[in-house]
Amino acid sequence: MEDGTTTNAAFNKGEANILDESAFFSIPKAPEGYKSGFIGIIGRPNVGKSTLMNYMVGQKIAITSPVAQTTRNRLRGILTTPEAQMIFVDTPGIHKPHHQLGEVLVKNAQIAIESVDLVLFVVDGAVDSGGGDRYIVDILSRTKTPVMLGMNKIDLRTSDSQQIDESYRQLAEPYNWPIVKFSALTGEGVEALQQLLSDRLEPGPYYYPPDYVTDQPERFIMGELIREQILLLTREEVPHSVAVTIDMV
Ligand SMILES: Nc1nc2c(ncn2[C@@H]2O[C@H](COP(=O)(O)OP(=O)(O)OP(=O)(O)O)[C@@H](O)[C@H]2O)c(=O)[nH]1
Numbered sequence: 001m002e003d004g005t006t007t008n009a010a011f012n013k014g015e016a017n018i019l020d021e022s023a024f025f026s027i028p029k030a031p032e033g034y035k036s037g038f039i040g041i042i043g044r045p046n047v048g049k050s051t052l053m054n055y056m057v058g059q060k061i062a063i064t065s066p067v068a069q070t071t072r073n074r075l076r077g078i079l080t081t082p083e084a085q086m087i088f089v090d091t092p093g094i095h096k097p098h099h100q101l102g103e104v105l106v107k108n109a110q111i112a113i114e115s116v117d118l119v120l121f122v123v124d125g126a127v128d129s130g131g132g133d134r135y136i137v138d139i140l141s142r143t144k145t146p147v148m149l150g151m152n153k154i155d156l157r158t159s160d161s162q163q164i165d166e167s168y169r170q171l172a173e174p175y176n177w178p179i180v181k182f183s184a185l186t187g188e189g190v191e192a193l194q195q196l197l198s199d200r201l202e203p204g205p206y207y208y209p210p211d212y213v214t215d216q217p218e219r220f221i222m223g224e225l226i227r228e229q230i231l232l233l234t235r236e237e238v239p240h241s242v243a244v245t246i247d248m249v
């Protein structure tokens with residue numbers, strides 16, 4: 001695995017959905033000291049996790065919407081820089097389950113937390129922390145995976161944000177989680193975030209060919225883009241748990 005040539009390590013981290021197995025036999029060897037790892041993006045629904053992943057990989061992989069619980073499946077976005085290969089695992093927002101679908105989403109997020117090298121706990125940095133964030137802190141405090149707290153949506157902040165900062169500092173301090181602020185919409189602070197994340201990864205191989213941006217097949221992305229339009233254009237007419245399958249491309 002360490003030589004990075006013909007690794008199948010990606011198969012062992014979570015349940016990778018591999019596009020084409022043959023591509024893995026042509027993965028180049030990573031340079032000396034190269035870093036890599038899986039970074040779970042975890043947080044309440046609607047805090048901007050998918051928007052952030054899309055911004056970081058420079059392409060729309062995950063659909064986003066103002067409706068909570070847009071993301072349904074764990075979805076990987078890959079960013080390969082000269083120093084590191086960061087594999088972001090976008091997850092469905094975590095909330096206290098009220099119904100069966102909610103329980104499945106929470107369970108999936110818990111699996112994601114355990115199967116990554118680093119967790120980026122994203123919060124809505126435009127408002128004070130609340131019970132929903134504390135529920136996630138409780139889950140994260142029970143894992144050995146290192147955590148970083150990311151305050152998103154700083155573009156929406158108005159004059160006095162000291163109280164907001166303080167509310168998140170109180171969440172992170174007991175666990176020594178570093179805090180970083182950014183806007184996934186404007187990109188402010190995202191470069192600094194990427195640097196911090198890549199600094200915290202351990203040396204490792206390329207898990208994916210350097211030009212890959214996702215592990216998902218085109219068919220899946222297409223289905224998701226259709227689902228995004230359904231979520232954006234309908235409210236009452238279609239259940240929120242709508243699913244799309246593509247039979248022919
Ligand atoms: N102003 C502002 N809006 C943002 C920012 N990041 C995300 N949004 C908006 O917040 C909404 C939710 O974004 P998503 O990326 O779908 O949020 P999510 O956390 O993936 O949501 P779930 O998948 O439902 O858990 C969308 O309308 C985004 O455009 C940001 O930094 N600033």
Ligand SMILES: [Mg+2]
Nearest residue numbers: 049050070071
């Ligand atoms: Mg999402």
